[in-house]
Amino acid sequence: MNRSRRLILGISGASGAVIALELLRLARSLGIETFVTVTKGAELTIQHELGDEARGEIRGLATGEYAMAELGAPIASGSYPMGAMIVAPCSMRSLAAIAYGTGEGLLARAADVTLKERRRLVLLAREAPLHEGHLEAMLKVTRMGAIVLPPVPPFYAGLSSLEDMTRQIAARALATAGFDPGDSLRPWQGLTGSATD
Numbered sequence: 059m060n061r062s063r064r065l066i067l068g069i070s071g072a073s074g075a076v077i078a079l080e081l082l083r084l085a086r087s088l089g090i091e092t093f094v095t096v097t098k099g100a101e102l103t104i105q106h107e108l109g110d111e112a113r114g115e116i117r118g119l120a121t122g123e124y125a126m127a128e129l130g131a132p133i134a135s136g137s138y139p140m141g142a143m144i145v146a147p148c149s150m151r152s153l154a155a156i157a158y159g160t161g162e163g164l165l166a167r168a169a170d171v172t173l174k175e176r177r178r179l180v181l182l183a184r185e186a187p188l189h190e191g192h193l194e195a196m197l198k199v200t201r202m203g204a205i206v207l208p209p210v211p212p213f214y215a216g217l218s219s220l221e222d223m224t225r226q227i228a229a230r231a232l233a234t235a236g237f238d239p240g241d242s243l244r245p246w247q248g249l250t251g252s253a254t255d
């Protein structure tokens with residue numbers, strides 16, 4: 059089993075469900091296996107932000123999908139070989155569950171396992187503005203080894219559409235989780251004509 063080509067994707071109920079969809083499309087095109095769990099909150103945001111067909115597309119793109127209540131799923135155990143986990147988008151509720159290791163629901167349990175196994179955990183935490191509790195939870199997960207990667211578009215990358223923007227966010231998340239995003243990620247090339255003296 060190739061651990062390094064396997065990704066757990068937790069989809070929670072923050073705004074930005076399209077990022078999860080784009081991540082799954084990109085992972086599929088890169089040959090990365092995806093093991094998905096979707097929170098109740100995300101069922102709402104997927105429906106509200108993407109419409110009727112998206113839920114089926116998510117299910118179809120995933121290598122495997124497990125219900126939040128399925129605490130006996132393979133991704134609930136550290137012995138199951140996995141490369142990394144991304145939570146995209148990551149709500150403040152799921153962030154808090156991870157920060158305090160509640161292990162309540164499969165998303166928080168899989169994240170807890172990812173941290174205890176010292177694998178990469180990337181959280182695309184989305185809320186605005188942020189209060190002290192949100193910031194404290196971000197600091198706590200960072201100290202525990204997770205990477206907080208807010209889904210902020212790279213405005214320098216000459217983005218031409220919402221799809222382009224979402225793809226860059228998804229590609230950056232995969233790269234941060236340790237996967238090679240291939241040509242999909244447009245890195246900063248430096249300012250043309252800028253010279254250092």
Ligand SMILES: Cc1cc2nc3c(=O)[nH]c(=O)nc-3n(C[C@H](O)[C@H](O)[C@H](O)COP(=O)(O)O)c2cc1C
Pocket residue numbers: 069070071072073097098099100102103106148149150151152153184185186
């Ligand atoms: C359309 C919509 C957008 C939302 N956007 C956010 C958001 O950006 N960040 C957030 O933390 N919660 C957001 N919420 C609230 C969460 O869905 C809610 O707190 C939920 O209980 C999160 O639980 P979960 O982490 O289990 O999905 C939104 C809810 C809806 C219906």
